[in-house]
Amino acid sequence: MNVEKAVEAGHPPVVDVKHPVDSSSSIEGFTPDAQEGVKKMEATTSVWSKKHLIVAYILMWCITFVDAMQQGTSGALQPYVTSSFYQHSLTAYTGIMSGIIGGVLKLPMAKVLDIFGRPQGFALSVGCLILGLIIMASCNGVQVYAAAQIFYWLGYNCMSYTLGIFIADTSSLKNRGFMFAYVNSPYIATVWIAGPLSEAFLYGPGWRWFYGAFTIITLAVASPLYFLFMHNYHKAVKAGIIVPIKSERTFMQSVKYYAIEFDxxxxxxxxxxxxxxxxxxxxxxxxxxxxxxxxxxxxxxxxxxxxxxxxxxxxxxxPKTFIPFELLTDRTVLGACILAGTLFVSFYIWNAYFSSFLQVVNGLTLTQATYVTNIYSIGSCFWSILVGLAIIWTGRFKWIALYFGVPVTMLGVGLMIHFRQPDQTIGYVVMCQIFIAFAGGALVITEQIAAMAATDHQYIAVVLAIEGMFSSIGGSIGSSVSAAIWTGVFPDKLAEYLPAENQADLLTIYASLPTQLSFPKGTPARIAIEKAYGDSQKWMCVGATAIMILAIFCVAVWRDIRVKDFKQTKGTVA
Known part of the structure; x- marks a missing residue:
């Protein structure tokens, strides 16, 4: 495609990708009508070696390890960050806007990946994440912290999403579930790190130093993957597979073009x-x-x-729609996306104040609480590896979600209605978390495979972006519902149960987790706080269980696609 034809066709004349003249080349041909970023990636995978493919997966594992450690520690510290400004009740609120904006912006990020290229989108997402960390390290109020969360989650969501696209670009469909599980396996190890790390920062240099330290660590661990992909991109240019061409648009024409392209x-x-x-x-x-x-x-x-x-x-x-509605008309894609949203609505309803509950009601330390809250991470990541192997062996995925994932998730969430109460032991809570973790690992892998199996390689980025958008918006809805239940139930029940001598401290108790923990276990005030937690948690778990009914229908409408012999990707892939 030359410059004139590119401009006339409305394509961004960034690169021209063509087949090499050498007929002995192993390239089988690029995806028809694919955008430039897709062709760039297919060209890159056609020239890189098996060694570089292995190095790329090791680097993605390392990036996920740092992200997982960062996520677990940040989640443990968040109630203390909001409490430091006497706004503990806004713990769920800080994630609402960041979830919405970070989720919706995955679609324009898909456009960045498809138009400009995967490495460019990866670099942009890492930049947003680092900016969020810097702002959180220097914030002076919950409002600024919430704003920083927008940048952080936008960067984090888009970075993890871009890694998902890398995996989709560099793996066959039948192996993809296992490769997703492999790259996410660091969560199994970081479960044991996040708790001690959060306590070390909280009682040491402070939570601000945590965000500052991970600013540097994230940049250091993410840079090598970017340079690896760019190295192979330039290798493809030198081989003549990619021919860079210069845009002839003016600045204003470019602004108009990209405003339309990104809707x-x-x-x-x-x-x-x-x-x-x-x-x-x-x-x-x-x-x-x-x-x-x-x-x-x-x-x-x-x-x-x-x-x-x-x-x-x-x-x-x-002129160009934000959501490609023709993809959403596919029942498998739509079912996978709605399932993703449903799972996140349910999860964020019961999880928003879970760490605080474990410390106040069950009397766990911050480290112990992180071990329990991270059961989902370790269990789902471990189980997803087995699910990936099962998909490779059977060539199918629907049965795993329908007969195991959905019913066991509903069982685990439903049991929490009874067991997440002050008069129950922590063992039953852990049991529920194990059920949810194993089932969640099965559902996350199968929903992503379902969405990707129902489309072509050129639409993988968009489909995963839509699935990610449903997840993030679902998480925001879940956080909103959780915050509504908390602010509607907890303060009223606290006022009802608190002894008369503690009524004057009601607002301070409501606003600060350390204040709640300052009352010794067994005292009338602590018992009152625990009962208020129990009433709030009960309704959160009821709501989380009810929404899971949708999941049954979401999985039932999937086509039972056989992925064993399904070929989507080009070049050297796993």
Missing amino acids: AGGLFLIMGGLVFFLLPFSLYSYQDGKWNSPLVVSFFIIGGLMLIAFALYEKYVA
């Missing part, structure tokens, strides 16, 4: 609509009149109107 109008409407619609769930308790307050009502109205405007804009106005 800037639709992006603004859906992000704004979701943020305005979901924030009142966690903010209503701080307003006079609560649900009837002008701020809450206006947020709901504005959010609803923006979401309606988004649907109308995408249908009648947008």
Whole structure:
């Protein structure tokens, strides 16, 4: 494709990818009609060696190891960060906007990957993550911390998403579940690190130093993978497989082109609509009149109107749609995406205040609490390896989700309604977490394989972006519901149970986890706090169980695709 034809066709004239003249080449041909970033990646995998493929997977494992350690430690420290500003009740709120924005922006990130290339998108995501860490290290309030979370989660979600695309680009479909499980296996080890690390920073240099230290560590561990992919990209250029060409567009033409290509109008409407619609769930308790307050009502109205405007804009106005609706008409893709959203809604409803519950009600230390909260990480990652092997062996994936993943998840979440109470022992809570972990590992792998198996290689990035968007928005909805239950139940029950001599401290107890922990176990005040936690957690688990009913229908509509002999990728792949 020459420059003139590229401009006329509306393609970004960044590179021209062609077959080498040498007929002895092992390249089988690029995916028809694929965008430039897809062709770049196929060209890269056609020239790199098996050694570089192995090195790439080792580097991805190392990046995931650092991310997992960072995630576990940050999650343990978050209640203490919000409590340091006397805003413990906003623990769930800090993740709502970041989840929405980080999830929705996966679709334009898919465009970055497809138009400019995988390494460029990876570098952009790492930059956002590092910026978020820097802001969190220097924040002076919950509002700034929440804003930093937006950059952090945008970077983290897009980086993990880009790694997923790397795996999809460099592995055959039948092996892909196992390769996803392998790259995510560091969570098995970091479970035992996050607790001691969080305590070391909390009682040592402080939580700000944690974010500062991981700014440097993340940059150091992520850079080699970027340079490896760029090295092989330039190798493909030298081989003549990729011929760089210069764009002839002016600056304003480029702005207009990319505004259309990334659907800037639709992006603004859906992000704004979701943020305005979901924030009142966690903010209503701080307003006079609560649900009837002008701020809450206006947020709901504005959010609803923006979401309606988004649907109308995408249908009648947008030159290029934000969501490729033709993909969502496939029942397997749609079922996988809705399942992803459902799982995250359920998880974030019961998980938002879980660490605080374990410390206050069960009397665990911060390290011990991280061990319990990370059972999901270690269990799901371990089990997903077995699920990946099962898919390689049987060539199918639907049966794993339908007959094991969904029912066992519902069992584990449902049992928590009874066992997550002050009068129950920690052993039963751990049992529930093991059920959820094993089933969750099965569902995460099978939902991603289902979405990818139902489409071609050129749409892998978009399909995984849609699946990731559903996950992130589901997490935001779950956080909103959890925050609504917490702010609606916990303070009222606390006021009901607290002894008269502690009523004056009600607001301080509600606002600070360290204050809650300052009352010794067995004292009337601590018993009252534990009972208030139990009432709040019960309704969270009820909501988390109820939403899982959708998961049954989501998996049932999947096509039973045989992936054993399915070929999607080109070049040297795993």
